[in-house]
Amino acid sequence: MITRDQMQKAAEFIRKNCRASDFAFGINGSDNLLTRFAQNGITQHITGENLRVSLEVAFDNKTGTATVNRLDDDSLKYLIRTSENMAKLNQPDPEFIASEPAHELPEVNNYSDRTAELTVEKIVDAVVKCVNNAKAKNAKVSGISEKNIHNTFLYTKNGFEGFDQSTSFSHSMTMKKEGVETKVSKSVKDYNKFNMSGLIEQLNSQFDSLQNPVQLAKGRYPIILRPAAVLNWLVYLIWTFDRRTADEGHTPFTDQIGKQFFGEKFYFRSRLDDPDLATSKFSSDGIPGANMDWIINGVIKNMSATRYYAKLKNLKAARPFNVIVEGGTATEEEMMKQVDRGVIVNRFWYIRPIDRKTGEWTGLTRDGVLYFENGKIQKSVTNFRWNEILHDATKRILALGPSIQQEYYARIPAMLIDDFNFVDVTTF
Amino acid sequence: MDFLSLAMDTAKSLGADYADIRIQKSHTEMIYLRNLSLKNTSLQEVYGYGIRVFKNGAWGFAHNNVFSHDAVNETVKKAFAIAQQSGRIRHGKGLVLAHERGYIDTYKTPFSIDPFDVPLSEKVELMMEVNKTMLNFAEIKLAIFMLESRKDEKLFASTLGSRLDIQTVYIEPTFTATAVAEGDSQSRTFSLGGQARGWEWVRSLNLTDKAVQIAEEAIMKVHADSLGAEERRDLILDPNHTALTMHESVGHPTELDRVLGWEADFAGISFATPEKLGNYQYGAKIVNFVADNTLEGGLATAGYDDDGVPNQKWYIIKDGILNEYGNTRATAPFIGMEMSRGCNRATNYYDFPINRIPNLYLQPGKEKLTPQELIADTKDGVYIEGRGSFSIDQHRVNFQFGGDMFWEIKNGKKIRPLKKVIYKSNNPEFWNSVDAICDERFFQTFGIANCGKGQPGQRGRMTHGGSYARFRNIRVGGSQ
Numbered sequence: 085m086i087t088r089d090q091m092q093k094a095a096e097f098i099r100k101n102c103r104a105s106d107f108a109f110g111i112n113g114s115d116n117l118l119t120r121f122a123q124n125g126i127t128q129h130i131t132g133e134n135l136r137v138s139l140e141v142a143f144d145n146k147t148g149t150a151t152v153n154r155l156d157d158d159s160l161k162y163l164i165r166t167s168e169n170m171a172k173l174n175q176p177d178p179e180f181i182a183s184e185p186a187h188e189l190p191e192v193n194n195y196s197d198r199t200a201e202l203t204v205e206k207i208v209d210a211v212v213k214c215v216n217n218a219k220a221k222n223a224k225v226s227g228i229s230e231k232n233i234h235n236t237f238l239y240t241k242n243g244f245e246g247f248d249q250s251t252s253f254s255h256s257m258t259m260k261k262e263g264v265e266t267k268v269s270k271s272v273k274d275y276n277k278f279n280m281s282g283l284i285e286q287l288n289s290q291f292d293s294l295q296n297p298v299q300l301a302k303g304r305y306p307i308i309l310r311p312a313a314v315l316n317w318l319v320y321l322i323w324t325f326d327r328r329t330a331d332e333g334h335t336p337f338t339d340q341i342g343k344q345f346f347g348e349k350f351y352f353r354s355r356l357d358d359p360d361l362a363t364s365k366f367s368s369d370g371i372p373g374a375n376m377d378w379i380i381n382g383v384i385k386n387m388s389a390t391r392y393y394a395k396l397k398n399l400k401a402a403r404p405f406n407v408i409v410e411g412g413t414a415t416e417e418e419m420m421k422q423v424d425r426g427v428i429v430n431r432f433w434y435i436r437p438i439d440r441k442t443g444e445w446t447g448l449t450r451d452g453v454l455y456f457e458n459g460k461i462q463k464s465v466t467n468f469r470w471n472e473i474l475h476d477a478t479k480r481i482l483a484l485g486p487s488i489q490q491e492y493y494a495r496i497p498a499m500l501i502d503d504f505n506f507v508d509v510t511t512f
Numbered sequence: 513m514d515f516l517s518l519a520m521d522t523a524k525s526l527g528a529d530y531a532d533i534r535i536q537k538s539h540t541e542m543i544y545l546r547n548l549s550l551k552n553t554s555l556q557e558v559y560g561y562g563i564r565v566f567k568n569g570a571w572g573f574a575h576n577n578v579f580s581h582d583a584v585n586e587t588v589k590k591a592f593a594i595a596q597q598s599g600r601i602r603h604g605k606g607l608v609l610a611h612e613r614g615y616i617d618t619y620k621t622p623f624s625i626d627p628f629d630v631p632l633s634e635k636v637e638l639m640m641e642v643n644k645t646m647l648n649f650a651e652i653k654l655a656i657f658m659l660e661s662r663k664d665e666k667l668f669a670s671t672l673g674s675r676l677d678i679q680t681v682y683i684e685p686t687f688t689a690t691a692v693a694e695g696d697s698q699s700r701t702f703s704l705g706g707q708a709r710g711w712e713w714v715r716s717l718n719l720t721d722k723a724v725q726i727a728e729e730a731i732m733k734v735h736a737d738s739l740g741a742e743e744r745r746d747l748i749l750d751p752n753h754t755a756l757t758m759h760e761s762v763g764h765p766t767e768l769d770r771v772l773g774w775e776a777d778f779a780g781i782s783f784a785t786p787e788k789l790g791n792y793q794y795g796a797k798i799v800n801f802v803a804d805n806t807l808e809g810g811l812a813t814a815g816y817d818d819d820g821v822p823n824q825k826w827y828i829i830k831d832g833i834l835n836e837y838g839n840t841r842a843t844a845p846f847i848g849m850e851m852s853r854g855c856n857r858a859t860n861y862y863d864f865p866i867n868r869i870p871n872l873y874l875q876p877g878k879e880k881l882t883p884q885e886l887i888a889d890t891k892d893g894v895y896i897e898g899r900g901s902f903s904i905d906q907h908r909v910n911f912q913f914g915g916d917m918f919w920e921i922k923n924g925k926k927i928r929p930l931k932k933v934i935y936k937s938n939n940p941e942f943w944n945s946v947d948a949i950c951d952e953r954f955f956q957t958f959g960i961a962n963c964g965k966g967q968p969g970q971r972g973r974m975t976h977g978g979s980y981a982r983f984r985n986i987r988v989g990g991s992q
Contacts, residue, residue: 120967122774125570125603128864129594130968132562132575132587140554149554153577162557170553173632175640179549208597215601226776228967258777267777332653333692433780434903438914438991439932441697446903446912446934467905469912469936473992508936510910 086113086135086155086235088247094137094155095239102164104141104171104241108183110368111155111237112136119207122226124215131204141167145180148172181392183240184370192373194250194362196274202231202253210280214257217284221291223261227269230254238370248365252492253278258451259291263512264464266290266430267451269312271492273362290430294452297464299509306426307504308419308456311488311496313449314409316432317474318352318496320445322404324437325378327387327397336443336475337384346382347478351410353377362492363406373405382478411487411497417459419483419500425457426500427465438471446471448510469508477501515561515584516669522588523565524671528595530566530609531588532670534818536861538662539628545639545657547647553632560861565591569606570598571842575862610844610852612821614673619815621681622808623710627661630711635659638719639687645723646689651731653697654690659683660706660961674820682708682811682973684961685719689727691734698931700730701898701916705755705959706973707809729917729929736929739894739920742989746893746921747935748886748982751874753915755958755976756899758874761939762794762801763976765908766828767855768839769867772846779965780906783939784834786847792834795943798877801829803838803870805854810871811959811973812857818865821854828872832944838870859970866966873957873977877949883980886948888924894933894988895919895926901934910938914991932991937983945986950979 091111098109113135120128137159140149148170150163207229218225234250255278256269268287272278330337337345354376356363364373369391377385386402394401416428433450449467456462478501485498516533523531537559544552560577565588572595576587599606639657646655661683668676684706690699702722707713749757764770765782773781784792795801805812805823816822819841827835839849840856858865887895898916905911918930937945957977965972 116968118968119598121601122776123603123772124601126598126601127571127603127607127774128573128866129571129598130573130575130864131590131594132862133577134862135577138554147550147553149552151554151556153558153560166555170555170632173636174550174553175633175636177550179546179551204594204597208600212601224773224776226773228777230967256777260773260776265776334654334690334697433906436901436903438901438934442992444992446901448903448905448910450906469903469905469910471912471934471992508910508912510905510907511938512905512907512909 085115085133085233086111088235088237090155091237091247094160097157097160098139098164102141104143104168106142106183106241108140108238108240108369110138113235115233117204117207118228118230119211120228121211121215123224124218126211137163139163139167141171142180143171145176146171146174147177147180148174179392181395183242184244186243187372189246189365190356190373192248192356192363192365194248194273196251196276199231199251199253199273199275200233202275207231210255213280214284218259221261223259223291225257225259227257228254238366240370244370246366250362252362255283257287259287263297264291264294265451266294273492277360290452293454293461294464297466300455300465302468302506302509304503304505306423306500306502308416308426308428309499309501310428310430311490311498312431313429314499315490315494315496317435317445317447318407318409320435321474324440325387327389327399328393330387335440337387341384341387343384344382345384346379346475347481348382349481349484350379350382350478352379353408354405355408356405358406358408358495360489361406361495367403371401371403374402376402378404407494409487409496412484414483414485414500416485416498420456421459422482422500423502428454428456442473443475444471444473466512467510468506469510470505471507472505477504515579516667516675518581519563519584519588520669520671522585523592526589526592528565528567528592528671530671531564532668532820533561533563534858534861535561535667537665538860541628541661543635543639543659545643547655548640548643550636558860562858562861562863563587563591565595566609567592567595568599569602569608570595572598573864607842608845609841611850612672612819612841612852614670615816615820615822616675617815618677620679621708623681625711627681627683627711628663642687642719642723645720646727649727649731651691651693651734652689652727653692655687657687659685668820670820672820676816676820678815680708680814681710682706682961683711683714684959685714687723687726689730691730693734696734698730698734700726700733702726706811706961707959708811708813709809732929733917733931736931738932738990739930739988740990742987744985745988746890746982746984747986747988748890748893748895748921748980750897750980751956751978752898752958753896754874754978754981755960756902757913758801758872758976758978759869759960760902760904761908761911761942762828763869763872765939766837767867767869768837768843768847771837772843778967780908783907783909788834790833793832793944794829794834794940795832796946797832798949799829799832799943799946800827800875801872802875803828803853803872805870807871807975809957810975811961812868812871812975817854817856818858819852819854819856821852824854826853838867840867843867857972859972863970866970868972869963869974871975874949874981876952876955876979879951881948881950883950883954886950886980886982887921887926890921890982891923893921894930895921896933908939912936933988934991935986935988937986942983945983946981947984948982952979954979
């Protein structure tokens, strides 16, 4: 695994030999182990280190970037020669912005020895446990178990130097038997915080609740989105939550900064000090990690902005360094009692934009849908397609569950949303 | 001793039942122009090797970028060790590899001008000209041009004795004009999805002329009406659009790894299960889907797949009936096939090869038929060009598609442009609703260069094709 010293030595080589008027030199190294299993057996097993060494140079406002996956002197010379030649042949960029200067970077803790020390034997032990659980239910389980260690480094001509080390462990399982299929997944930065027995228990509970699904008519229903489903769509919201494209009129967020655009129960933040969540100490182009309020009480406070656009509009350059959606206190049982009837959704699937300007998206339910009435689950139902304007849906939030760690970068609550727009039913 | 032989000898000495090594150097040039600002001009080189070891019916895969005697040996040993760990939870009684023999061969994408020999200045000037052309229209507020060129040089060796030297190239120019007016923003895109051809292909495309058409249609679209409530209507789809529908609703469901449930946790499974082979009416009788990894210009055409199996041509759907799958040496035996169809492909050296969609196309109609005649023969319908919103369930049954440009058809005439059109259908309704396919004069191919699949995710590529086709009585309407 590439070390910080090796990265700094390479940066020194670039500093001495690169003749461009500006440069940003980035290195990402990772050590990865991934076990993929399906139908109760391992189908893939991958190990190895990856390296990405990138140099972006500028001669005035003419830029070029070269990337390799080696760090020896010859490779660094190639990197300098290639990026400089590209920049010299390139046309000027009217939106060029100089590389970041030195910053005081936040203290973050994204690394766990326990995760880094995980062995292949331990990971296969975990898979054995999952498979044995599935066999006990005469079912088939498929999934992954994965460990990653990352070292990230950025160095610029203007004085920025940053290094961060992070770990993650991810595990997912889909259990299937005849017409029933359901999935659980979890990722953590610290393997000490991973509870395999708890995850298997959750899988079994979901699996047992989904027997003999029947078809329910399409239409508008109150919906309880479990945290995984909320995160499924939130990543797409984040993708379009960009200040420049909003200002230029391409998204629904045009002229909505500072306004009550989302439901008042909807809060979305990034925080560096959450003990369980990983965050970014700095972005790949040198924006220091920072606590950010994006949406508070439904009001848009900030949006992602690139370094160029932030400078142009006198904004703070930022992007979501992690994802925290504020929760409430409602349990699923309490949510079911708040409305006459509705459906509970484990996950969404294949979310795509229908119309970027209106913010309308489509997607399907996946991995289990339950129908409830009179405060109790009545039956398992087959999947739906939905078409929804998702920011409007947040205005119909009736209740929020506690915000829980869903992935190593995200803390998300369950949501009870009224009148969710199911436009079609699936055949399974 | 060369690294190929060293790796294979070490694998054999350890007791591997089978092993292969893929030394791969990949160059990707990406130029991204947003309006007149060059947001990215980059050249990436990724060079290393991946080694697969098969032992007692289970796989191990290790990769490295250090080329030395010790590093190669160590990587083989790592792959062997994790293959043994995989063997602790074998798939059934263990995987079996379909029969294959060794080959000594070379393959090179045919082209005249290597895109990597073309000066950057020529590419950037062309892109600037296209974007300036689009931005000359007052209502075009955003012009984006992305140009990707990629070259893969692979050396493959296996314990079957194969020694393959493969070089593939592809280019993908894509540009989009976005018009903003009347509180709306609508885009129109030029994309052929990439082709395995040289730079001479890009020069032949007359992109500046295309830029005018794209800008004009984006403006037409932003001022167009929406369609209104969903109703059963006829659809006429251009081959660029059907390239995506066939990819999602025929290509993926007939990947044998999905059929076997190997993608159950991520990409999903397939409704097209083996008991349907030879009897399932997937489409109308005039619907024939051909898998063809020998197709010239095809993004999956490479001589051999990453199992070392030669490229082939076969029917996936014949006369409307599900005929066969795309498969690999590890998946083919599950349905009793002795030989693989050669669909195992990896993107980079560090990727484990997975069951991929082959080049796949809808055979053109046998009767003479032009797109104009097809429109003239349609009373109430919508004509869709290009690709837009797309979403399909994890069994590959129910789907919803948009498009890039829409025209309402009434009484045999295109009467007005539309925007925000979506349609819903499913398997087997959709392909069984086909009642007319234009003839071979209108056959075109389109690449898909960003097919996401696998964990860790890989970006696969393949080519699809067809002629204009009509689908009767589909649920079509406007979005909200």
